[in-house]
Amino acid sequence: MSKKIIQSVRGMRDILPEEQRYFSFLRNIFETACEQSGFQKIYTPTVESTQLFEKTVGKATDIVEKEMYTFKSKSGENLALRPEGTASIVRAYLENGMTSKPQPVKLYYQLPMFRYDRPQAGRYREHWQFGVEALGEKSPLLDVTVIALALRIIKQSGLSNTSLQINSIGCHLCRPKFKKSLVNFLKENEKKLCVDCKRRLKTNPLRVLDCKNDSCQSITNESPQMINSLCSSCHEHFRTILEYLDELDILYEINPRLVRGLDYYVQTVFEIWSELDGSQSALGGGGRYDGLSEIIGGRKTPGIGFGLGADRIVAALQRENIVPEVKNRVDVFVIQLGKEAKKKCFKLIYELQNMGVGAEGSLDKGSMSDQLKMANKLNVPYTLIIGQKEAFSDTVIIKDMASGCQEIYPQEKIAKEILKRVEKIHR
Numbered sequence: 001m002s003k004k005i006i007q008s009v010r011g012m013r014d015i016l017p018e019e020q021r022y023f024s025f026l027r028n029i030f031e032t033a034c035e036q037s038g039f040q041k042i043y044t045p046t047v048e049s050t051q052l053f054e055k056t057v058g059k060a061t062d063i064v065e066k067e068m069y070t071f072k073s074k075s076g077e078n079l080a081l082r083p084e085g086t087a088s089i090v091r092a093y094l095e096n097g098m099t100s101k102p103q104p105v106k107l108y109y110q111l112p113m114f115r116y117d118r119p120q121a122g123r124y125r126e127h128w129q130f131g132v133e134a135l136g137e138k139s140p141l142l143d144v145t146v147i148a149l150a151l152r153i154i155k156q157s158g159l160s161n162t163s164l165q166i167n168s169i170g171c172h173l174c175r176p177k178f179k180k181s182l183v184n185f186l187k188e189n190e191k192k193l194c195v196d197c198k199r200r201l202k203t204n205p206l207r208v209l210d211c212k213n214d215s216c217q218s219i220t221n222e223s224p225q226m227i228n229s230l231c232s233s234c235h236e237h238f239r240t241i242l243e244y245l246d247e248l249d250i251l252y253e254i255n256p257r258l259v260r261g262l263d264y265y266v267q268t269v270f271e272i273w274s275e276l277d278g279s280q281s282a283l284g285g286g287g288r289y290d291g292l293s294e295i296i297g298g299r300k301t302p303g304i305g306f307g308l309g310a311d312r313i314v315a316a317l318q319r320e321n322i323v324p325e326v327k328n329r330v331d332v333f334v335i336q337l338g339k340e341a342k343k344k345c346f347k348l349i350y351e352l353q354n355m356g357v358g359a360e361g362s363l364d365k366g367s368m369s370d371q372l373k374m375a376n377k378l379n380v381p382y383t384l385i386i387g388q389k390e391a392f393s394d395t396v397i398i399k400d401m402a403s404g405c406q407e408i409y410p411q412e413k414i415a416k417e418i419l420k421r422v423e424k425i426h427r
Ligand SMILES: [Zn+2]
Pocket: 170, 171, 172, 173, 174, 175, 230, 231, 232, 233, 234, 235
């Protein structure tokens, strides 16, 4: 009878040790860059009330319409697995009284997001997002700070073929007028739009602008642009951002198709693209969301943030053949021969680990050559050997793996000696 192994759920994946080195590398860069810019870490729960996202992200968005994992709890509450970071952070900001702290409150997070999307290469239904949110300040300089931080993280990761795409989608004063002229224009060409865009025309017409369909793009190439319809304060906000980006020598492309699709964005929207072999993919993006807090029920609080797709950045690093270095945390491999030696080795490993020395040994493999192979694989600087003779005479052989030199030490002194040598390496 053959047994079937239980498989992971469709669209979900394991991130194995070989890939973890990329994630740790990115996490270190991200955390350091955020902390150095005065951002503080926050984690919010995976499960939130469904209405938090319905109200803020918008009912007519792909996320809420098709992609949200929702369920009823045993007590009948409507709950959702967090599909994006911003709404949760703003909820946490309001709920935990951060409005009374000095503003802006600058937060960062590394959390998994869940979207019931069509699984395809490189896109998973659970993905890791590294994001920041800066709340409580309206200044366009905060937009520039946040954009510059995102770019710094990407640059420090070593990726080179990237670009900053930026746009302004206006505010509640100027956007409705633009929407109307866009809808009028699109209605004249409705026949040539794809099925999705015909629907978007009624529910979320701005999304027609970022449709990838060729026929839709040829129409929107000629459509009115938000940038030409901005009110004076939106225009001034955007102009200042571009001026400061120029001042920092940050290159950007004004992209009138960039709308980001979520209802809560106002004014600034941006994305960072990886461009390799003529194809583009967004590594992350963000924007300003000054009305979001009021939708949740809080007082008016401006905010801006971004989310970087960690899985996508890792894939881009692999495409560009960037391999992060891994620090070997095992310093010593302990080899034993014979029953008596095994017991002494086991105790020695325990003692070394208690002292903070990375130590490992084979508990099963018997032969000297097998154990030496394992030590070589771990690339340890030292191997300790306790054979039958050493076990009997309470001694240990230290082998320096680089020089091949061997010395004999009394067992009671060996842990301290190793500690001394290993500390020298790590200093
Ligand atoms: Zn405006």
